[in-house]
Amino acid sequence: MFSHTVEYALRAVAALAEDWERPHAVQKIAERTKMPNDYLAKVMQALCRAGVVKAIRGRHGGYQLAQSPEKLSLLEVINAVDPIKRIDRCPLGLAGHGSNLCPLHRRLDDAIRETENAFRFTTLGELLQSTGPVRPLCPIEPAGSLINVAL
Amino acid sequence: MFSHTVEYALRAVAALAEDWERPHAVQKIAERTKMPNDYLAKVMQALCRAGVVKAIRGRHGGYQLAQSPEKLSLLEVINAVDPIKRIDRCPLGLAGHGSNLCPLHRRLDDAIRETENAFRFTTLGELLQSTGPVRPLCPIEPAGSLINVAL
């Protein structure tokens, strides 16, 4: 239901969120989140253009969140790379229908709106704080090495 | 959020639902629903293989719903052409995580599940019965000709 690019973007910001006031190199993020390095580079550029992250160029540079994880909603991330499109007029191309969708498209748009809201009101910060029963989740390290990514 | 193919499939079954016990030729459905004839043919084949519709070959043939609109959920139609994929294990490919998703993927899967349910419990019949304030919606005919498609 969500594009691969969206998934990548969300993984990336989740990785950045760990210590968000420091730049992270694309290569590091890619290793952490197990995605193709060069494709991630493109995704980061998109996030940068959208203002979700900022780029620090040059040596010791990288990307870092533009604001604290608590202020960043998942929807902002999603819309930065692959905007959720609401159905705002009849897809059959009929003029004069304005916001009056037929029952089918009304139903579809309702679902889209609910999804949009679910992500609009979820911040990256909430994800990091969430104290599920099985905490160290996606991270790679099984034993006790390094920090758990909590993706 | 939904593929073009899903949109087409839903339009098609909505068109069929009008009088579902009679076969409708692909060409007629395509005109009604304003989509490419030959692509619709492929979509109908998929719906047929999934058992959502049945094909009547030969002259005076066409496609008709396999069962009454009241018994057909939108989810069945969607899954027939472009299945909604739940996130059932860590997309990072970590073994040993079973159903324990990290907060991010838990959140994503929740949204997918909600969407799935919204369509699982909506039947085609409900859409046709729904008495919105602006009834004749997507149909093409503005004046008083023919039946309103109520797509």
Added chain:
DNA sequence: TATAAGCTGGACAAAGATGTCCGATTGAGT
């Protein structure tokens, strides 16, 4: 100032989704 680390952006390749074309097959009607 030289070097290395890192982002930038263009070009391109591969794969999937969408759209088109057409001959083969089926079955009703004459």
Added chain:
DNA sequence: ACTCAATCGGACATCTTTGTCCAGCTTATA
């Protein structure tokens, strides 16, 4: 039997998404 209307299904064209490669630019550090 023959014809016509219709699905069936393979081949192919096009577009978008995803993925790869690389030369150039920017900046910290020695």
